[in-house]
Amino acid sequence: MNKGEFIEARELCKTYRAGGEDVYALRDVNLTVGRGEFLSIVGPSGCGKSTLLYLLGALVTPTSGSVVIDGAEPGNLSDAGLSRLRGRMTGFVFQRFNLLPTLTTRQNILLSQRIRGLRRGEGLDADEILARVGLGGKMHRRPSELSMGEQQRAAIARAVVHRPAILLADEPTGNLDSANSEMILGLFAQMHRELGQTILMVTHNHDVAKAAERTVQMRDGKIVNNPPSAVRLC
Amino acid sequence: MSGMVWANIRHRKTRSLVCVAATGIGIALLLVLTGLCRGMISEAAERLKKTGAQILVQPRGASGLLAFKGSSLPLKYAPELERIDGVAAACPVLTWTTTIRKVIYVVYGVDLKRYEAVGGKLQLVAGRPWDNPRECLVDTRLAEANGYRAGDTISILGSSFTIAGIYQSGVGAGVYLPLQTLQSSLHLEGMCSLFFVRTARTDAAAVQACAAAIDARLPALTAQILDRYEEIMVNEVTGLNEFFGVITTTALVISFLVILLTMYTTIIERTREIGILRSLGATKGFIVGLVVRESVLLSAMGVAAGFGFTLMAMLWLSRAHPLLTMALTPLAGFKAAMLGIGGGVLGALYPGLRAARIDPVEALLYE
Numbered sequence A: 001m002n003k004g005e006f007i008e009a010r011e012l013c014k015t016y017r018a019g020g021e022d023v024y025a026l027r028d029v030n031l032t033v034g035r036g037e038f039l040s041i042v043g044p045s046g047c048g049k050s051t052l053l054y055l056l057g058a059l060v061t062p063t064s065g066s067v068v069i070d071g072a073e074p075g076n077l078s079d080a081g082l083s084r085l086r087g088r089m090t091g092f093v094f095q096r097f098n099l100l101p102t103l104t105t106r107q108n109i110l111l112s113q114r115i116r117g118l119r120r121g122e123g124l125d126a127d128e129i130l131a132r133v134g135l136g137g138k139m140h141r142r143p144s145e146l147s148m149g150e151q152q153r154a155a156i157a158r159a160v161v162h163r164p165a166i167l168l169a170d171e172p173t174g175n176l177d178s179a180n181s182e183m184i185l186g187l188f189a190q191m192h193r194e195l196g197q198t199i200l201m202v203t204h205n206h207d208v209a210k211a212a213e214r215t216v217q218m219r220d221g222k223i224v225n226n227p228p229s230a231v232r233l234c
Numbered sequence B: 001m002s003g004m005v006w007a008n009i010r011h012r013k014t015r016s017l018v019c020v021a022a023t024g025i026g027i028a029l030l031l032v033l034t035g036l037c038r039g040m041i042s043e044a045a046e047r048l049k050k051t052g053a054q055i056l057v058q059p060r061g062a063s064g065l066l067a068f069k070g071s072s073l074p075l076k077y078a079p080e081l082e083r084i085d086g087v088a089a090a091c092p093v094l095t096w097t098t099t100i101r102k103v104i105y106v107v108y109g110v111d112l113k114r115y116e117a118v119g120g121k122l123q124l125v126a127g128r129p130w131d132n133p134r135e136c137l138v139d140t141r142l143a144e145a146n147g148y149r150a151g152d153t154i155s156i157l158g159s160s161f162t163i164a165g166i167y168q169s170g171v172g173a174g175v176y177l178p179l180q181t182l183q184s185s186l187h188l189e190g191m192c193s194l195f196f197v198r199t200a201r202t203d204a205a206a207v208q209a210c211a212a213a214i215d216a217r218l219p220a221l222t223a224q225i226l227d228r229y230e231e232i233m234v235n236e237v238t239g240l241n242e243f244f245g246v247i248t249t250t251a252l253v254i255s256f257l258v259i260l261l262t263m264y265t266t267i268i269e270r271t272r273e274i275g276i277l278r279s280l281g282a283t284k285g286f287i288v289g290l291v292v293r294e295s296v297l298l299s300a301m302g303v304a305a306g307f308g309f310t311l312m313a314m315l316w317l318s319r320a321h322p323l324l325t326m327a328l329t330p331l332a333g334f335k336a337a338m339l340g341i342g343g344g345v346l347g348a349l350y351p352g353l354r355a356a357r358i359d360p361v362e363a364l365l366y367e
Helices: A049-056 A079-089 A105-115 A126-132 A148-160 A178-195 B002-011 B013-049 B077-082 B112-117 B140-146 B179-186 B204-217 B226-236 B240-269 B271-279 B284-320 B330-357 B360-365
Strands: A005-018 A021-034 A038-042 A064-069 A090-093 A166-170 A198-203 A214-219 A222-225 B055-059 B087-100 B103-110 B124-127 B135-139 B153-156 B159-167 B175-178 B194-199 B221-225
Touching: A005 A049, A005 A198, A021 A049, A021 A198, A021 A222, A038 A049, A038 A178, A049 A064, A049 A166, A049 A198, A079 A090, A079 B271, A079 B284, A090 A148, A105 A126, A105 A148, A105 B002, A126 A148, A148 A166, A148 A178, A166 A178, A178 A198, B002 B013, B002 B284, B013 B226, B013 B240, B013 B284, B013 B330, B055 B204, B055 B226, B077 B087, B077 B194, B087 B112, B087 B153, B087 B179, B103 B112, B103 B179, B135 B140, B135 B153, B140 B159, B175 B179, B194 B204, B204 B221, B221 B226, B226 B240, B240 B271, B240 B284, B240 B330, B271 B284, B271 B360, B284 B330
Parallel strands: A038 A198, A038 A214, A090 A166, A166 A198, B103 B175, B135 B159
Antiparallel strands: A005 A021, A005 A064, A214 A222, B055 B194, B055 B221, B087 B103, B087 B194, B124 B159, B135 B175, B153 B159
16 A cells, blocks of 8 residues: 555445345446545445445455555454454444434543444543534433434544544435535535644535545446545655 | 433333233243242251151152152062161151142151151151051141041041041151051052161261162162252152243243244334434444444343242132142342243244344435
């Protein structure tokens, strides 16, 4: 991997079984993401962009081809190794927020720290990060007691509390109105600026995609437009 | 993680309550049934020990409770027993059972003087010893349960007897009749069921030696040491240990199935949550641990509920059926707790492993 290349996908394929046949979700995808880059992946529903995001975040393994994240190849890792990689390197933000409904906002953050095995002083302080996303006064509320925008802010706080190198967001504004969408994109920009994270954001909305430094376009499981990275890769 | 376990249990209150109640019923079933069996046996053994005798002599091959009724020995063995080294006194006892107001009582036919000679002095709390063949003695439990007082008439084996006295319960039988009266009622003149033997020395070695001497001298009889009577009954009464085994297994299976079903449905319902945890970096071990911890907590609560149900059952039994005795020991409670929690852990393993195998992305897409 060249200097600056942080995530690299090579000849990436992913198939799923459907109706007894293999269906391609991704076909021969090549992509390089630089360290600290804010990249958006845009395309219509079903084009494979979420699958690509999950592959780049080591949440699934490819059918063929490989992903390399900071020199590590998830396909060669054991389940424990994969969990460690996910826990240390990545933070996910989902369209449906995916906060645990039985826990309060603060408990969601603390559980994330616990699962990732953070010791005292490692990562960000849970109360501080909740204050930074504007939820300082609502940290003891359960997700069902928060608005959608607040839930997504809590999800972002959970995703960055361990200071991951990569923040992956799957349609993070898909369920939000325009005001909340702007707020969330503003938070991403702030996290990117202050924490220097590599951000990969999937969206079908071209306006949302403009928040990123670079936009990759996908259609039918393939990348159809892959402009050069603004980050120096070599 | 324990905060999450508690939160899950609190969040699904109805299912948690049903799970705890069902496990509790299994534990209570185990404790009450085995407690009643043990209680009845312990009480019988304790009653025998309190006669003051050290050795019980029966026909060879007889064992446990069944041998008490119907076995017949000639009274002529009494002087033969008293001639054996180490035997201080031998008292013949004819035993039978009678039903009074639907409750079965053991009846001893004895010669009171010979009975007292082996140490079986009855502590009278009312009345006096009998002085004619149509009188009897009853214990305080029988008297209290039926409202009898000294001087009342009682029907035993189809004949009427006057209650001459009431003695403190816990010794020998519930009813005592003159030996000859019981013999003639049963057409067993000159016969008895067993002999109580008091040894000259009461240390364990001397009692053991005396029992061995009886066995050697009178091969048609067998001598059992009363200190070991409870153990002998549990081991020799046909099917008792098997019965305990069945009850224990049933409790274990109930606990296992309840937890299995609860955790399995929980896992299905929480598939998406498991996907979230996996996306946060949770290992398979973490997921299994989470499921097992939750089931251990539910099982522990079920065990606590089981103890509560058992106490309630004991309270009810003591009021509704005062003659039933339940024996609950800390060891029995500990074993029941271990069974309940062990069953819970076993029941959680399959759902836990299944949860750990869930694909994170499929789980996240689960509706």
